[in-house]
Amino acid sequence: MSLTTVKGRDFLSILDFSLRELGAVFGLARDLKMKLKAGEGYPLCAGKTLAMIFQKPSTRTRVSFEVGMHQLGGHALYLNAGDLQLGRGETVADTARVLSRYVDGIMIRTFKQSDVEELARHAAVPVINGLTDWEHPCQIMADFLTILEHKGRLEGLKLAYVGDGNNVAQSLLLGGARVGMRVAMATPPGYAPNPELVYRAAAEAVESGGEIELTNDPVAAVRDADVVMTDTWASMGRENEHDARVALFRPYQVNEALVAHARPDYIFMHCLPAHRGEEVVNAVMDGPHSVIWDEAENRLHVQKALLALLL
Ligand code: CP
Ligand code: NVA
Secondary structure (H helix, E strand, O other), X not given: OOOOOOOOOOEOOHHHOXXXXXHHHHHHHHHHHHXXXXXXXXXXXXXXXXXXXXXXXXXXXXXXXXXXXXHOOOEEEEEEHHHOHHHHOOOHHHHHHHHHOOOOEEEEEOOOHHHHHHHHHHOOOOEEEOOOOOOOHHHHHHHHHHHHHHHOOOOOOEEEEEOOOOHHHHHHHHHHHHOOOEEEEEOOOOOOOOHHHHHHHHHHHHHHOOEEEEEOOHHHHHOOOOEEEEOOOOOOOOHHHHHHHHHHHHHHOEOXXXXXXXXXXXXXXXXXXXXXXXXXXXXXXXXXXXOHHHHHHHHHHHHHHHHHHHO
């Protein structure tokens, strides 16, 4: 695939890229990773600037985008939303118009997916979703790259996600369906992903030959899984629900008893930050099946590929 097909486009949802385009991103990411390890430069964003707007905290997203732009020969600007005029009522649309006059791309982490869509509508440069309450597509790109590295394929693998039907879960469901995985998701009653999104994922799965299974039973989800994944029980913005959720989500903890139902060669993944002793225990996080540090590292490589292709 030529690098020009996604040039100038936004990346707001994991479904914004076709299967072929996803493949091209993974291919370039692997190439960039090899080049970096070999000490070779690859200045695909030379002279370009990425604005990064953060309305929520971040370790991985901020650092990987900033370091990634630097490695590509460009520059990244960290913008705390509270310090921008956005925090004093300047509209998202006007912010988009102004930033477009200075920078070559905008990455944004915020609450509402509609704000990211509004930003993209009014920006003349590509906009990348760095997490909303609805989706976390850059994370799922890194997750899929990691699975490819460890399992050699995505299609046909059983991926079990156990816990909250949150932003990460929703991107995973959509992305897993698009690439033909068997995604089994176990959430407590009332915490499943959005029904319309599930419907969309199911339609994707019909196209790809994948499968979507939603359940309240963590053992059923994890049974014979190739990949076991979880995420925090209380996402950013829901900290006040933390204590109530911990009580409710306890049966969904990824612990040694639960992963005993997975395939013997399963891998464990977590987007991080983890709340050790809550959604996952140390024995699994730090155990021989865990690939969480590769997963975190791959944010850098896959986002560099995205930047090189979009900007
Ligand atoms: N996984 C992830 O997005 O981490 P940060 O919140 O640290 O960016
Ligand atoms: N679901 C988590 C992911 C953090 C990277 C949150 O939104 O806080």
